[in-house]
Amino acid sequence: MRRFLLFILLVLVHIPIVSHAADIHDAAMTGDVAAITAALDAGAGIDESDGTATPLYFAVWMGHIEAAKLLIERGADVNAQTSGGPPLMAAVGTGKIDLLKLLLERDADPNSNRGGEFALHVAVTLDCLDCVKALVEAGADVNAKTMDGKTPLHLAKSRGQREVADYLLSHGVVLPTPAPISMKLATADVEKGRTYFTRRCTSCHNVEPQGGNKLGPNLWSVVGRDKASVANMRYSDTLLGWEGVWTYEDLNRYLFGPMLTTPGVKMETPGVPDDTERVNLIAYLRTLSDKPIPLP
Numbered sequence: 001m002r003r004f005l006l007f008i009l010l011v012l013v014h015i016p017i018v019s020h021a022a023d024i025h026d027a028a029m030t031g032d033v034a035a036i037t038a039a040l041d042a043g044a045g046i047d048e049s050d051g052t053a054t055p056l057y058f059a060v061w062m063g064h065i066e067a068a069k070l071l072i073e074r075g076a077d078v079n080a081q082t083s084g085g086p087p088l089m090a091a092v093g094t095g096k097i098d099l100l101k102l103l104l105e106r107d108a109d110p111n112s113n114r115g116g117e118f119a120l121h122v123a124v125t126l127d128c129l130d131c132v133k134a135l136v137e138a139g140a141d142v143n144a145k146t147m148d149g150k151t152p153l154h155l156a157k158s159r160g161q162r163e164v165a166d167y168l169l170s171h172g173v174v175l176p177t178p179a180p181i182s183m184k185l186a187t188a189d190v191e192k193g194r195t196y197f198t199r200r201c202t203s204c205h206n207v208e209p210q211g212g213n214k215l216g217p218n219l220w221s222v223v224g225r226d227k228a229s230v231a232n233m234r235y236s237d238t239l240l241g242w243e244g245v246w247t248y249e250d251l252n253r254y255l256f257g258p259m260l261t262t263p264g265v266k267m268e269t270p271g272v273p274d275d276t277e278r279v280n281l282i283a284y285l286r287t288l289s290d291k292p293i294p295l296p
């Protein structure tokens with residue numbers, strides 16, 4: 001009998017908690033404002049996760065602005081983390097500009113991210129110029145990098161999104177320019193450059209005169225060669241649009257960090273940010289020729 005009573009007690013205590021939680025997430029998903037209010041009044045936690053996300057995240061994800069407003073008014077944490085990131089990621093991921101603006105007005109972090117991918121990157125990927133503008137106006141970092149080093153501008157240029165690219169360029173994008181290296185080439189360590197190349201570049205580039213292209217073009221005679229000029233190679237618009245031959249300083253700029261200095265390139269590698277390594281590498285590239293061009 002005691003055990004039976006205990007059982008009844010557990011059922012009575014347990015069911016309401018479970019069902020409130022379920023109610024508020026279901027209500028948020030369907031945008032049922034009355035049901036959200038009822039669940040909250042009955043004691044459901046405003047930021048309670050159903051194991052995946054919070055009620056606000058669900059309301060935003062499904063595009064229910066009234067439900068989102070209610071949840072925020074009732075104290076929902078606009079920056080609460082969920083398995084999909086904070087609610088702002090749901091707004092930008094579904095391209096819902098009204099919800100994005102609502103969240104930003106209510107102090108959502110414009111630099112929200114999920115797994116190292118920022119809201120601004122998602123907005124650019126979806127080619128949503130209004131989303132990009134809303135985020136940048138709210139203070140999103142236009143130079144933010146994903147874990148693999150991609151900036152919003154690089155993504156926009158890779159995708160041929162002119163308007164987005166122009167907007168970003170006029171709103172604080174910084175293209176780094178490494179210090180000149182020409183005068184350091186005479187004393188560079190060509191052997192170290194060769195070793196570096198073998199380790200980091202041969203997976204994508206042949207250097208024999210008769211070698212074909214790999215993922216990247218053959219680099220025999222690259223110094224002094226017209227940029228983006230190897231036959232049967234599909235270059236990016238960025239490289240095709242960069243006039244002139246490969247000078248030492250152009251290589252310096254490009255190799256410093258291709259996606260940073262020359263956004264839109266198809267060589268999506270971190271580059272060679274270390275000055276000495278880059279100088280050695282360029283001195284080695286110079287030797288890939290029947291007639292290496294003179295040192296400066």
Ligand code: HEC
Nearest residue numbers: 200201204215216217227228229235236239265266267269
């Ligand atoms: C993951 C593959 C990959 C790796 C690794 C890589 N590259 Fe590239 N590289 C490319 C691609 C693809 C292009 C064409 C870029 C474009 O069209 O925007 C390219 C282009 C170039 C160019 C311009 C050539 C031309 O014909 O105009 C140079 C120079 C270059 N790479 C040097 C290097 C060096 C040096 C390294 C090592 C530090 C390296 N690359 C590592 C893929 C790669």
